[in-house]
Amino acid sequence: MTMATIAFPRALRITALSAAALALAACSFGPSGTPPAMPQPAHYGAEAQPTQTVAAQGVTQQFVVGAKPVPEWWKLYQSDALDALVDEGLRNSPTLAATDKSLAAAREQLRAQIGSSMLPTIDAGGQATRNRALAIPEGGPNTFLYNVFVGQLQAHYTFDLFGAARLADAALAARVNVQAYQLDAARRALAANIVSAAITSSALRAQIDTTERLVALADDQARDAQRRYTLGAVSHADQLSAQQSAASLSASLPGLKQQWLTTRHALAVLLGRTPDAAPDDLDLAQLHVPEQVPVVVPSELLRTRPDIQAADAALKAAAADVGVATAQMFPSLSLSASMGQGGFSWPAALSGAGAIWSIGASLSQPLFHGGALVAQRRAALDTYDATVSQYRQTVLAAFQNVADTLAALQHDTQALGAANVAARSAQGIFEETSGRYRLGAVPVSATRSSEQQFRNARLDEIRYTSARLTDTAALFQAMGNPPVEPAPSVATAAPAGPAANAGAPTTH
Template sequence: MRKPPMIALLLMTGACSMNPKLAVPPAPVAPTYPDAEAAEAASAATIDWREMFDDPRLQRIIALALENNRDLRIAALNVEAARAQFRVARGAQWPQVDATGSYTRQRVPTAAATAGIGGLPGGGGGPSGYEFEQYTASAALTSFEIDLFGRLRSQSQAAFERYLASDEGRRAARIALIGSVVDAYLEERLAQEQLALTERTLADWTASLDITQRRHAARQASGLDLAQAEGQVRQAEADHAMRTRALAQARNALQLLAGAPLPGDLPAPMSLMEQPIRTQLPAGLPSDLLRNRPDIRQAEHALVAANADVGAARAAFFPRLSLTAMFGFTSLALDGLFDGDNRSWSFSPQVTQPIFRGGSLRGELRLAEVRKSIAVADYERAIQAAFREVADGLAGRATFVRQSDAQRKATQASARRVALSTLRYRAGLDSRLELLDAQRNDYAARQALLDLRRQELSSAAGLYRALGGGDGA
């Protein structure tokens, strides 16, 4: 008897696909950005993050975060998990062959051994029974599904697309981490410089209070002047405590993002006004986002995976052809195990056609279709969110320069007012209340200028992140 042509059956695995045709929806956004030039250069996403953030201290901290941040490490591990899941799904498409070897030694009572079977060949007969050995070696193919309708192929494709989506998620996490480190660094710089400004102001106002106290003791200043000067100092002391707390919290946030204590040999910090972060970035076109934003590519891979899930759910309605086969040798003596006469084989194909499942197959198909619709909406939402983030960044690019220039001039004017109010107060032309108001306005204007500079730099970093910058190594 000839062996069944198993190899020919295995070649039947060239399955058709039940995946529906996938039409990726067009980008639901305008063809150009608001506040963008008609013909801008290529997107700033091509700029390396080291060129974008040219502060050596900031570069060291970003590199430290990329190496040690736990969120990024989890994202990388999720990629490995998705890759392993894809290998599991792909492995189901191939035959699973197991090799087995066994040895059996058995004793049979004489009455059982001689009852109608005429004794046991090769056995060691005795007055009370027979003992014999049996050796077996085999290779088995167990329940291999021949994927005629592409169910396993669709599941493998879905797993592969989810692996790609997880890798894009890791890239998106990298971009987000760089942006978060920049924001935290700018917050730390702002807190440090605002604290320094508060300390200088507090020292000046404390000296002014000391002069007022002496003048009051000499009956040259009223009690109202003394109360106003003291209130000004106490407010500055409260601000100092607040700025100290803000600096500590900003440093804690920066260290958390870095994933490790900040080294003591970091380069000296640069002031906010001297930060070399680029603030005028080209945006390109919205179509560039589909290529540059990993979160959009992640949503697209998730959409393809959901479409493959629909194909697998469709294929579940059709028959499944599975194959179980075994080829091996069985012998009562080890030295003759692989003799030709001792070979054995079995071949068992099986066809299963679902007839009644209580609606579960239709439910699974409907679930897959709904999840595909959700994936479409997620993809469109990712594009719209990216478009909005870029538009916000361009709005900042268009207005921060004018706002910063106006605030700088306002700070210069407040400084002139303080100088003039001081002269008029000493000449007895203005009350101390006018001088205090001028000093408070100047203090607030300087704090506002620092905060505005931080916002301008953060907006530029946000636009760079929104365009997909920072994806490179």
């Protein structure tokens, strides 16, 4: 055994250990990408949230603190028509389809980058040329005509000594995760928008029907005042006042119808339809408000909200960018090799004498780039710090969103409870007055006045019924999705850097 055969394995071990040390050194090139610690409030709002809402229309909603979010929460409204609308929107929305395809394209770009950065490239090439070259005049003919035939395989590989390629792959993988979480958020937002639009459209239709009845009553009142004024039973001011009230009420009806049609058109587009194919309104009375609403604790909300998860992935991408900018300041080693056949004729090119090959290595170390590499690293660090602040703001905004939604649901339910009592009382007065009118005890104007009071109270009840239904939808939306561990993806092919987020999140 010669000294050469002993030294070669030892050199391999030394090289392997050196590469491992360099790879570990790459892990310290940038921030860890761990999200900053956020405060964990005891409750979301300025006031402690109650365990339940007040009773309204016979229903008391329970706030189940610590429960998991509900993925398909709209089914708790117990309306097959509403479920069908949401399913249609999730299936046919062009915006959602475009976002989905953009995510698929980003994942393919990630696969392409990993393949090109982590594996060697091998290319096959062939060349056949005919050339004319000048010769020495004293040596014979003035020109030479000859052919060249070459066919070869070329290979190239750049060693990722300091983790620049792996960190770049990790940064792109994290940005793919950002898009995946944004798709998840878009799906949930679309479902919430469809539910809210359907409820609002139904409520507006009910308000229009009630307002049209109020307009008819006001017109009857104005005509009655006109007749009484003609008979001298009332003053001219009373007649004008009744006319003015009827006209003012009629003026409110076109705006209400415009809101209704605008909402229906928006709902149709959300479903992927043209506005002329807007769906029929749901029956507001057939929508059942969910009696139990999950309230995720603040620490768990960081894992259930897609917007927070997207901010987390963006933070990991920014941390990996710092590592990339740092690694670019260190040496780069590349190997290249080629082998093939060549000659001045096909027989010579295909013979053993036509074998050609080459092998080489190149090592480069940045020395002077006018401060560009240092500036790029500082820029990456500043971007990372900005992303940390954006993450904090996203979390705080999520807490505010939940707090506002909880408060809105509580207060609108309180208003609905009062409006429901007022409507039932006004209805009782109207029914009693109608009974007395049929007995001849009161004039028709008294019946008309009591019905107007009942219809106005009913308008308030419709508004607050719609508000509670949409507030409940907003609260379900604010809770996010049940946390799901990321599924393995192609990004795991790249050795994880300090900020790699290799898995793509599972969307619902």
